[in-house]
Amino acid sequence: MHDIIREGHPTLRARAEKFTFPLSDEEKQTAQKMMEFLENSQDLEIAEKYNLRAGVGLAAPQIDVSKRMTAVLVPGEEEGQEPLFKHILINPTILSESVQMAALAEGEGCLSVDREIPGYVPRHARIKLRWYDLDGNEHVERLRDYVAIVVQHEIDHLNGVLFFDHINKENPFAATEDLILL
Numbered sequence: 370m371h372d373i374i375r376e377g378h379p380t381l382r383a384r385a386e387k388f389t390f391p392l393s394d395e396e397k398q399t400a401q402k403m404m405e406f407l408e409n410s411q412d413l414e415i416a417e418k419y420n421l422r423a424g425v426g427l428a429a430p431q432i433d434v435s436k437r438m439t440a441v442l443v444p445g446e447e448e449g450q451e452p453l454f455k456h457i458l459i460n461p462t463i464l465s466e467s468v469q470m471a472a473l474a475e476g477e478g479c480l481s482v483d484r485e486i487p488g489y490v491p492r493h494a495r496i497k498l499r500w501y502d503l504d505g506n507e508h509v510e511r512l513r514d515y516v517a518i519v520v521q522h523e524i525d526h527l528n529g530v531l532f533f534d535h536i537n538k539e540n541p542f543a544a545t546e547d548l549i550l551l
């Protein structure tokens with residue numbers, strides 16, 4: 370697994386290239402390694418052993434692969450439950466988005482940003498997402514709340530956008546009364 374690149378590396382600010390199908394075996398392998406990384410990062414023993422920071426999303430540009438692919442693994446609420454969302458998203462596109470905005474009440478973290486940047490990151494509370502899986506099958510799903518926030522954070526990475534770009538410079542915790550805090 371390639372190392373995760375950090376803030377300051379130009380690839381994090383580049384627009385990633387679309388994939389063409391069929392994907393090469395190497396491209397499929399990279400995708401599977403990204404998902405494996407998320408699984409390991411969420412396993413407290415493995416994460417501690419390999420000093421991994423936990424994440425629920427990882428985009429290919431974060432391992433210096435400037436291609437439009439992200440792995441998302443949002444675990445279920447309770448231990449042993451099925452994940453809320455576990456997909457490798459190839460060429461993801463947001464088809465529509467709610468006017469209603471939402472933000473994580475505790476702010477956002479990113480595996481490529483080694484510092485805490487406080488503040489609300491306003492995102493669309495609901496999105497209609499289209500993506501392709503490793504075999505080129507098209508998927509369309511409506512997402513909301515935490516899963517929608519994570520997917521928007523990861524798609525930002527494909528466009529060279531980092532979470533703190535969205536934080537209000539004057540007042541990081543500025544919130545319109547209709548901003549849903551999650």
Ligand SMILES: CNC(=O)c1cccc(C)c1Nc1nc(N2CCN(c3ccccc3Cl)CC2)nc(N2CSC[C@H]2C(=O)NC)n1
Pocket residue numbers: 410411412423424425426444473475476477478479480485486487518519522523
């Ligand atoms: C500055 N305050 C904060 O970071 C912050 C602070 C408090 C709460 C939240 C909720 C915050 N915010 C935040 N917490 C997360 N995790 C919570 C812990 N979890 C996790 C940890 C251990 C095992 C398994 C798991 Cl699952 C991993 C994921 N993840 C993201 N993001 C932003 S969208 C992409 C996603 C990401 O994967 N980042 C690396 N934000």
Ligand code: NI
Pocket residue numbers: 478479480481522526
């Ligand atoms: Ni990130």
